[in-house]
Amino acid sequence: MKDEPWGIGTKIAAGILTLVIVITTIMQYVAWRNGGVVAPGTDVGTIRLGGAFGLSGVCAEWGEGEKKAAQMAVDEINANGGINGRKIDFMVEDTQCENKTTVNAVQKLVNADHVLAIVGPTWGDAYQGASPVINGSMTPAVAPDTAMEALELEHQPIDYIFSTYAPQRKEIAALQAYAEKSGLKGIAMVWDQDSYSTMMAKLFEEAAPAHGIVITDKHEMPTGIQDFRTIIAKLKAAHAEAAFISFLAPHTKASFLKQAKELGFSGTVFSAADIQDESVLASYKDAMDGVIYTYPVANAGQKAFKEAYRAKYGEDPQGPAAVNAYDAVRIIAVAMRTGATGGEALRDALMKARIKGAFVDDLGFDAKHQVGGGAFELKTVRNGTFVPLK
């Protein structure tokens, strides 16, 4: 054959050499930038805080809002003199809502940027690959939306991983207690094949017998499906009294609710905290009317956050977990103010830290590294706003 291995070989060699040079330059540059980093505990320079959000891909809807809210918290802290006089340098990476790229993002933050703590990484299935990196490097990571329970169910270490998101077991318990009280016996479940949704469904099913609830029907759908009409027709034909829905995106829930209304499904629809997404409500206020879900008891912080976000960005907080990202930055800052700027000391400080949160009033972490304080109440949508039930 007339291959010309040498000609091509030279080209390849040149190409790879160029690449090596590029990499080296990058590494040199990174090292140079890191020259400004000071050892934890000293009082000069800035504090590097990492952010790992899903800015593209299936969870970009959540990630964009989380990033904006976290940035808002950083700006507020810096405007108020930073952390013990040191400004926060907020470095954001995109996790692309995917396992592999989340590992990439966290590797970059931990090993190239040498951040002292991370807000994120987000997304149920995406952060599990990153958890060994976080624990191995002893970099505390406070995630605004994760399926924390997944780590626990899988007996994976949670050492340096925290979550400011709603604890799912608590949510479900509150929801099922309500269902029991209102005399509902059977509930059907509809969820999509996202790890968060799947875990919610799993927890819901597990907890049901304790509240005397029978799961009448289970419908699992691929993620990204917007057409639920046939599933709803099935629910209608089976005369389902109620349905618990859990999907990757709040707007999918809105689609389900819209189609359920259009097709005249008369049962109650239950959901969880992630349905409280202001920007989705703006488009689907009639469709979402009457859905029942759990959320931390309303407090001044929730309202103040919403207003501050609107003032800064001129839009409603995007995605359900923007508020949780805001709190994550603030609790990290409080922990760092104790003088613990990294590693084990910061983890211990995080365990002790308590703030007046925007999500729940008394925000701190329990033994499971989840938001401990605060009770959940049942909420619904009425006249285009999220309101407490009754």
Added chain:
Amino acid sequence: MEYLIHLAVMSSIYAILGMSLNLVVGYAGLLSVTHAAFYGIGAYAVGILTVSHGYGFFGATAIGMACAALAAWFIGIVSGRFKGDYYALVSFGFNIIVFSIFLNVQSVTRGPLGIPGIPKPEVFGMLIRSNAQFLLLAIAFTLATYAVSQWIVTSSFGRTLKGIREDEDALRVFGYDTARYKRIIFVIAAMLAAVGGSLFASYISYIDPSTFSLNESIFILSLVILGGLANVNGSVFGAIFFILLPEILRFVGFPPDIAAQMRQVAYGLILVLLMLYRPQGMFGEYKL
């Protein structure tokens, strides 16, 4: 340095995937968009067998390769009846079907919850702990894949394949069972992709179906096309380039709001520009 090692490990894994896919796309001329399925089969074999059945890494990898070979044999029989863009479309379909199996056969794969806690490999009784050690293992596998690929393409088998690619009818006239040749190379490529998958699973330690979606197949195909069709070296280049591209794009200095999307724009434009100005890829010897 740790981060550089991480990028190198990822590049090795994608180099394995790229080289193996190039055997099918470049040498056999079949535009396959289903490579992530075999990648996933390899990863799942290691995930399932090491976590819950006590297998070692190498044993699980071998079984994964066998499973991938079996799947490829079957897929090859069906898709072998198609050519050109129809072939691409059918392979699309198989990727989605295998992806659905990862998601839906939950008693085996655990579905969307994925498999966490996959152990690191043990080599000669020594557990690989650091990423640097893992990199050595990954490079060893990459070199092996490289050697196998080079051996195949320079063998008489490889030359026949190229012949089929250029003029299938002529070779059939000469009495070659061309369908069989295409199926064999497809199976070999699938087995090599499974190796990439097993490395990925034990390196990241967690796998879930979303890693092995259609998008991943498109990504692998893109790096093969960029590096060059029918050039094994090109695929190594393509893998390194695509893994480093996000790093390079950092220095363009897009505002952070749009940086993530600009990377997607870059992927798209690279494909368009390549097709317009260099359809054989950077170092390719064959045009689609």
Added chain:
Amino acid sequence: MYIPYVDIVPQLIANSVIAGAIYALIALGFNLIYGTTKFFNLAHGAVAACGAYAVFAILKTFALPVNIVVACAIGAFVAGIIGYGLERLIYRPLRRRKASNMVLMVASLGAFTALQAFIAILFTSQFQALESSGGISGAIEIYGAIITHTQVVIITCGIAIMAILAFIAKYTLFGKAVSAIKDDEEVARMVGIDTDRIIGKVFFIGSAIAGVAGILIGFDTGIEPTMGMNLLLKGTIASIIGGVGSLYGGFLGAFVLGFAENFGIWKISGEWKDAIAFVVLIVFLLVRPEGIIKK
């Protein structure tokens, strides 16, 4: 136990028809383009999204005081222009160079990725609704099956566009030129047809139809930058089942797919929805590769 089928079957048929009409709108434009250029234009899905976002920009971002129908017409026009632009900038130079249809397909994949990302940059990744009613549309009931007004429009548009295309193909000079190119581009050029101009127009029309599809889906469920991928896959499957390049084929295939999916969900289960579509495709390709309607 009463018979459950009476409860559910009319609605299932309605759901299948609605889904079929949506797929048909994508498949019609896709098939039109495939018919003349013989390559799978993967950018078609993203073009549909562009049309929907153009309407979103008019009605929501800039809140222009225009009638919804006018906004939709502009949206379809924008989609058409984008499709035409792709043809001029990418596909035509490639065709001049006698690039294979695989090269064209890969290029269109690149265009798809880039367009989708541009939309996300301009409008964020947030899911948005086109309608302003707060979510619930009025509906009609036929034998117990409920179809919303938006969905009635979708079905009507699907049928109307099919009819218009059939009319154009049969009775106009343009239609005859298109079918000449379909048969053989070289021959068409030799008999004096300006093939580039005709293909440009075909791209405009096909993409505008995709835009209509995107807009209608936007009114029915909502829009997001990544909406094109699913539409594209289903539209492609529909055209191949029906007979790629054939007008009626794509239309018919769309409804076959709609019925297969919805009855599949009913009898098998929801999680296999995506796989069902591709199994149907592969079975068709094996058993009847030329599609339902033979060319």
